[in-house]
Amino acid sequence: MFPWVYGFTWSTGNLIFLGIFFTVVIVIGLTLGLSVLRSLRSAQSNEIAHIRWKSEFHDLPAAARTCRHIFAGDTRERTCAHDFDCGTCTAHRHIEELRRSGRIVLHRPAGSGGFSVSSERLYHRGHTWLRREPDGTVVVGLDDLASRLVTDRSTLGLPPVHAAVFRNAPLVTIRRASAGTRILAPIDGEIVEVGGEGCEWLVRLRPRSLGTDAFAHLLRPAEAAGWLQYEFERLQRSLASGGVGVTMADGGLPMQELASAVPVDAWDRALGEVFLEP
Amino acid sequence: MNSSISRRDLLRFAGGGVLGLLLSPLPWKVLDDSAIWTQNWPWIPEPSRGPITWSASTCSLCGAGCGVRVRSSNGHPVSLAGQAGHPMSAGTLCATGLLAHHLACHPSRVLQPIRITNGTERTAADMATIVAAIHAAHSASTSASPAIAVIDSRPGRAASRLLMELAHQWPSAAYGVAPQAGRARTDLIRKHFRTAVPEFAADIQHARLIVSFGAPLVDGWGTAATARTLLAETSAHPRPRLIQIEPVRSRTANVAETWIPVTPGTEHVCALAIAQAIIEGRRMKSAVRARAEDAAALAAFLHDLDLPPAVRRCGISDARILEIARSLSDEPASVVVASPAAPEEVQSAVLLLNLVAGTFFREGGLRPLPEIPGAARTTDARTLEDFDDHSLSVIILDESAAGADIPAAVFGQKLKPGSGIVVSLSPFAAPRPVPIQYVIPAAVWGERLTDVAGTSPAGEISVGLAMPVMPARPDTFDTAAFLGAVTGTSQPSTEEILRQRIAAIWSGRRGMVYDPSSPTLRPVHAFGGTDALWSVLQSGGCWIDGPRPAGSMPAFRFLPAGLAEHLTKRVAATKAATAPALALVITSDPLRRDQAFDATLMSKVRDESGLYLPCGSVAIHPTTAEAHNVGVGDDATLSINGTTLPVHIACDSSVPPGLVSAMDGDGPVALAQSKISDRSVGSVASATSAPSVIPVTLWKA
Amino acid sequence: MDSSLIPRGLQRTSFPRFLAWVLPWVALLGVGLFAVYLCLAYGLNQTNMDNRFAFGAWIYLDLTVIALGAGAFFTGFLLYILRRKELAAVINSAVVIGFICYSGAVAVLMVDVGQPLRAWFTFWHPNVHSMLTEVTFCITCYLTVLAIEYVPLILKNRKLRKNASMLLFEFQLHKLMVVFAGIGTFLSFFHQGSLGGLYGVLVGRPFAFRPAFGIWPSTFFLFILSAAAAGPSFILLTSWLVSKIARKPLVAPDVYRTLGRISGSILLVYVLLKAVDTLVWINRTAPGLGFQASSFYRYGDFGSWILFAEIVLLGLLPALMLLSSRVAQHTGWLVTAAAMACSGIVLNRFVMTIQTLALPTLPFDAFLSYVPSWQEVATFLAVIAYGVLVYSFSFRYLNLFPQERELRSA
Amino acid sequence: MVIDLDRCTGCGACVIACAVENNVPPAHEGTTPRTGLTWMRVVRVDDGRSFPDTRSVFVPLMCQQCDHHTPCVSVCPQNAVEYDEETGIVTQVPVRCLGCRYCMTACPYHARYFNWWDPEWPAGMEQTLNPDVSTRMRGVAEKCNFCHGRLQAARAKAAAGSRPLAPDDYQPACVEACPTEAIVFGDLNDPRSTVSAAASSPDTFRLLEHLGTGPKVRYRSRSAAVRESLTRNSVSSEKEQVHG
């Protein structure tokens, strides 16, 4: 194998064969080394949350990755390919210009399908809402669909004060299901205050940057209504076992107590579906 | 260091450790050493390292007396080879001879005295009890007839003289020999001559034409020298013509110029027919006619034997008989030989043919075998069968040198019922059908000094010494030591007897001596004295009975008393016999399977390569196999007059259709063979068919 | 009980039932390991192999397993390099099957070799002219590549992905997967070929000898094509089988159709080339070595029907069936065609290994037959058991079929 | 090496001498002719003539030391087999062999044997092992190497006497043991040697010559029937398992 080993000859056949063998070994080694190096480098820099979200987004079923503009009726069927990071999505910017220039009218759907959508809140695809407070902090709470599923606050594992939070990274964990499900944080920031029992929001956090693109990926109330209805249908479809479509008679309003309607063994699936767990 | 070591830290420690290990020589050295370990596995023995020495000796396994060159390492023989230029073997050794040095470590070797009760259970025994038993029998013997038989398996050795002296010392003991192959032939010959004639041996070396009735000339042990003379032709020594007449095509028939496949049991008819052809063709030499007293009577006897119908059943054509007769009478150096295991009528018919062809006392024919100087005359000693039944209380059997087998049943018959014991001096324990048998460990070749009396293909005799080439096992005996222990008297050691024998040879001033260091043979008297001769023999030389006077043919009779009636009866029997559908033919085993010859490496030519028939197999022709719907390698059952035995089938086109060929002396066939030669089976065989033709039936197991 | 490990959204049987399914295979593995112990402790006399049948039944089965395991490299090649996106549905299963086949084959080789402790000698003192050196090098490298391709699947397990470093490594590795797919294809191209070359170079065995193109005999290229053809069929077969056992649709029917079409087209090319090669062999190569080709088919039960079965019955017929649209309609026929294609390749490996050794070469040789001993059979069954076990655990705890979730709710 | 088949009686002395010289272990219990370990064999071949005048010819078959792209040398994956240019002997190094047995499938003469069992000798017989040849272990292949242990001893002796190696310093054990001197051995490259003379005589032939492996062992027989039956290439189909 090596020149100092007995029987090694510098014949062409030997050189070609060992040459190919060593290149293959080196290529495998380099690729492995590269991926180990990259994962070490990204472990240092706090990209873990970002990478975790990208990896999980990649494994979400197609239905969960629908583009936001469907809810507002801007485009037909389309799945997002930018991990819901609308800031970097050219199609999003293009549609925004159209909307600003008035060629597309943001038509409001008939109703929010029985879910309450308030106008000053912005909605994150992980079913949390966000409201900017005058003192520059931001308040985050569970939207209507999520709060119907997670009724008692005690099952939530809230983050400690002063903890750093990253966009699309786990903010709160629900210990109800066997494997535990996490709720994603809408934006980067730092926890300032944790909401007590009865309070409508969960945490108050100070956002790291206040620029418009920090909130670009959040849904405006107009889109949120259609989005909540779509998410509710998706939840039913994943709960329906085997081929049965949505059975809710149309016009029927979703029950307040959704949690009790979900069968026990499907609980893990339901929470994972809603909170975008692959 | 913080108090708790987390699981992650351990993982990191392990990761660092692995990297450290890979960069240390440990894994690579262990990898390399484990491969080297597989090369020096401790349970595989290593050849010893030490100086290589060469010595010469003589092989004593059989009567050929071949010269052996021994290569030893650390004083232990490592390989044997023939001694180039040796007069008896001319540098050859047979397959068995090449393994003589392995017999010493044969797994079934007896290393301390054992006692075998009714053939199977073995318990250790000590010499005292054996000696006491012998002495008890010796003192108790009252009647005139001897109570102790001292049987010598190979007469003509120096040890034989010791056994004879013991018989003289003890009135109750008598000396006997194992049945000698050539013995029957010598008795038959003597009947033909008025004056006393010595034994005869065929001079294959100088014969130009050999007609052999089933004689195993190149088959297996003891025939290396003969094979060389027959086949290793050179310009000076062209290959002799060999005509082999036997039912199964043996290895000799395979190299013979012509092989005549006669039906089994009819060889004697062919011999007589050839003799008749010589006489009627008026080809009998005048010298022979002058010496013979009853030539005309022989011609008349052969005429009224009415041979032609019998010849038709032999499977030999008349033209072939005339052709053999003509070449026998034309070729001056021709001889007719028969297989030593051939029945009596074949031996006498072949003898008659030799007489008619005048091959006696002629170079290339039958030459007188002189007495071996210094060895007692054993030709007329009796065999175990000559003792009267149930008269013996002890049989002392000296099997330290392998000789002919004594049929097992004879022991039981000769011993006093219930109290008789057999004491055998043998390196291997061959159980016998007697209540009690003691086996005293004997030395094998190369462990102790013994002498070897050999006969060469040219019919010359020789005396050589089998030198000790390896350390002797502590409590093994040679004949002298054994007799010393048994009789309690001090016996002359083997060395002394041998020295006396060599002195007798030297004083006889006859014969030549082969000295490995000098290229040519030197006459005996050229040596200064017995010591010079002794040192030459010890260095691998041998004494050979030199050029003998041709000798003249004395007066003889063709048909001594009784021979005519016997031949008439047998020829009539052959004529009347109906050929059995399937006949068993027992051929002599070329490797002599019993333990005396069966070194473990013999498996290379038997079980491991199928060159020789493996144990328990019989060979039949493929057509016979189809006829009995038996396939190659199948297990089948062979029944001989009711006794069935499991055999393994081997197809072999050298066995004529209708015959089953089996090797004597091996496994199941040995059982059958002992039954065949056993009185009970023999008598049952129909009177018409000759004993060597045994009807059998065969079917798939 | 182990639901925290099962990927979210996939229905798997309860753990006790899963144990009931696993236990018989574990028992089979146990018996096999005992046979392996016997072979390693007491030597290869435990098998019925002998000096004529130096390659026993387990070498033939090794070749078959590696040929069928070629699905991994070929599917990877099609998906990552030729961008056939629809194969993403079966790539994970293909990688697992490939890993099982190769690791099982190497395990059997370690038992079959007389001195396993010296196996590294082939690397240290390689004889580059020998096909077996090339096989050893490539199989070992490709096994590492397959292991590297198998690692991200494991790291994607629901419990493991929670660990940050594992997730990161898997993410980075996944990005470079195209490199490994390329290397895998390159390595597989060579060693599938050299497995064929093993027999093609044997001048001493006219039955197997084939003329060389460049430095490789024609069997080199035939083995690659046949492996590439058998791969997708075997993937199709196994995916269908798993969905039948798991009693839930795992792969969309059109994926079966694409697999079938790919396998059928390559099989057709293989059959044509094989026919040409056989004709050349019958008319020019064998007589050149002094053997009439007819004399090879005169013994035992190896009549010339084997040649017909291998090329036409299990070669041409399945190829046409796989390519015809009518068959592609219902999966049942597609699966039988795939099974026939695979058994055609298995028969080819059998003929190349066992018949080559059985046929006499010297004029006085006899035709010998050989029956494997229980140790050999048990060892190979252990490999199958090992495969089933690894696949069962992977199917249960790893997400082998991405389309399973959509198919369930559709 | 030239073997005169007319002189070979099939006595097996060569096989025994070869086994003694090269420390080949005795048969393990359960060995059959197909798993037997011998470095050479004497094969009995019938010349196919009809019954009464059919003859068998005994063919000593050992490694033919092929010299034209030797099948076993080109297939051994770890160079355990090597063609020695100087002497023309195909060397098998048992300590490098890892027992993959590929060389055994490559050899058309079936001249390679495998240690299926660990070699065992009866107690005491290890003293009779030849010091010039190493004992092997289970799991490795073995073949005839023209007793190159004797060649090395002859070279050492020649070196000790500081003289070149003479032709008759070295001959394999089988040549020395054959009673009828059927095997002639020597340097084929030296035209004056007896073996070259024997090799050039018209009635010599080689086994499987048409395979082109260039075997260096030649056989001689004056009988045309024997020559024809041993070089007939369309293999005989008779199922007979031939036994001596």
Add this chain to the structure above:
Amino acid sequence: MKSIRWFVAGFVVMMLFGWVIFPAILYTHEEQPLQFSHKVHSGETVGLPCQDCHRLSADGRFEGVPAIAKCAECHAEAIGSTADERLLVEEYVKKGREIPWLVYARGPQNASFPHASHLIGAGLACERCHGSQGTAESLPAFRRNRISGESQAIWGTSIAGFKMAEWDGMKMDDCARCHRERGVANTCLKCHK
């Protein structure tokens, strides 16, 4: 950086084990059956030439360590006063038993090293492969590799196989390199038996 500390700790521990502890435990330390002083025998006191004991026999075989018969020539009775000599005389000379020496340069069983070809043919000196012998007062301990069973002299003193001196280690590669340098054929058949 706490995590790196563990990694480095593991690395250092294993390197230490591999380079220092492993070589120590890999080889055994066996004492020779009895001590022998080359200094006395070949030095001024007795002045025996090396070839007297380590002889090359006529057929090219090297006797290596002499047999007991050689010692018995002078030591039939105890000459000196050392305990080893008394042991030699009683235990070995009187009983005629060979001394079970542990030979340092004992090569593997499967390779033959013809001393004749090297000493006479190539004219090499003993020191070339064995190092300086014949001056030591006592015999060093015999070090045997526990796994491969071979003497340490074959692999050489350094665990990684770096040759400290020409005589340190006689692996196949060393023989092959010397053969290559001198243009002697180093085919397998040359040495393997």
